[in-house]
Amino acid sequence: MDRQLDEAPCGFLMLSDNGNILSVNRTLLELLGFDRHDLINKHMNQLLTKPSRIFCQLYFFPLIRHENKIEEMHFSLQKKGGEEIPALIFANRHKKEGVFVIECVLVPMHQRLEFESEILKARNIAAAALKEAAETNKELENVLCELQAKQKELIKLNKQKEQYQERIKRELDLAKNIQGISLSTPFSNEEISISAYYQSSNELSGDMYSFYQISPGKYGFIILDVMGHGISSALISMSLRSLFQLLIMKGATAEEIMAELDTQLHLLFRNGDGIKHYCTAIFLTIDTNTKEIEYINAGHPPALWIGRDTEITEFKSTIPPIGIFEDLTFRKSSFAYQEGGRLFLYTDGVTEAISANTLNLLVKEQEPIHAIKEKIVHFLKLDEEIGIKVDDRCFLLIEV
Template structure:
């Protein structure tokens, strides 16, 4: 790398199309606390924090592939000692080449201005207490304070602009997340309704139900640990994976193993940002009238037959991503005359109040699924407290139609 770029007052990075680091200047190596050439040949994920890796895949790569420049994208790098370094990155792909050039600028300036402002204010207060002997120092300190205040005002304007842009991005991300939710299903043998409400702009909850073929359906609901942007990004990456696997007819245990492997690939180099996910998946065959399911540490689903008898679809394995080498055990039940199933995340009711859901199903067997959904939403509002206000809320209601006399057994 040319000496001028190597010691430039900003970071310089050259990537291949797949994210391999081809060149890096000494300025950036010094910031990241790496020796010369240690990072050459490594993937950029090696120096990105976990949220930044996801942001890189969802925003940076699509812009570059669309032949558009990346302008002032805010991400965080990670030093060799694990320290997070916030930076602004500008990038562009060279013409007639797959090489990507990136310029990175640290974002510590605001903190420096604020610290200087506090020091100036302290000097001003000290000067006032020293009366005449400190008049000259007071005037100097006040002048510095005025200058720093002007600088801070300008920085606040920039921050307000950044905040507005961030809110717009979050609103767009929320629309994308909600658009990815599947629509209610109404068929001859099955009806599905769902409810979804995030505790903040973005949610760590997700569901999906898919008509695999005329007689088979795949239904999943999951909850990623935590809330907000990081959980939502992980949820969306899982959603694209389980949708493909379910629509291709993979078995429940294979689907869960792939989701488990996906989480490990995301966090294999950083245990501190590790996330796990609870989930329950149903594979329903309305021709054979069978329900196969796996519950990975999720609140138990509720099955109620046409006579009102209820059965909990309890956990069959630990949460996805909880530790290496997980196996996922399938269970199944059969039905004839039909029944109803309720799947939900832990934000719907306090775990100690789960009896409210069994009572709701028991006392409303004769109403339509749409009416039952309205009653469950009203129950959440009636029970709303501090526990619910801080959690996402999501549930699925399934109405199965059958023939002959009701009979079900769990295998």
């Protein structure tokens, strides 16, 4: 690396296409408190906070590989001692000596806080000067001039903040669209019919569902609820959903799927500061050939099976939520049915709005599942109409 680039007033990174650090300039090393040997050949995650690591995997790398260019994406860097530094990243991807590399420029965003601090100091000086206006008129004029200059700078910074918020909103809207598109599309055939509902409390949701036809006559379903709301929960749920899709396409068993999801949650926060994110989840398979349902419920509200006689069977939780305890043992339970029936899976946001008794009456009604879905959604929207703060809400209705 030449001297000018090494001593540039901004940070510089050269990454491999999979995110390993190939080169880093002295400016960035001094900003974060690392030595060069601490970072070379290490993954970019070494420099990022936990939310930024997830954001990087889900958005930064897919976008740079698709567009070959990124401008003004916001990341949070993490110093060697743990202090967080907000920064903007600009990146280009190109071939160098036959292989793709990613060159990144990182610009810390300290100035805003410094300017606000200076403006507050100027205001305090102005207030004191006003009390002594008769004796210090000249000093007051100087302070007022300084204040006007700071106010102009604040207006400029506020405009930058508005532009930044607009960018964040666009990115959140994009993330919300991606999250919605990633949900499985309901379908119907001679064996099974599926109706689904999904509503986030914020721009993004920690609830997620997914389902697939595993083989002729056999179907797999999962519904999960990550602790909390918003961006961090949504990123975790998307990560788990991607892993679930990979596992079920490989033909993994119910025990293997839940164990891998549990491991993924622990790995996401392995190097954290004690913060844990847990997730309730229920995974089940329906085999219409053998007329058997197998399931594992990890701390999730019980799934409801409604037989042809309208009797309700609950598939209750038998183990804690995933992500809390390591080395959990996952054992599936099974349920045999005779004449088909209806299955209802949901997250706890549904039962916060509808009592268990009312919910049982609704799902037992002898109507098509799309009509029952409309009735349940009507009850859920009553909370929103009267301004009650609601949780993420998600449910699946399955007619077997």
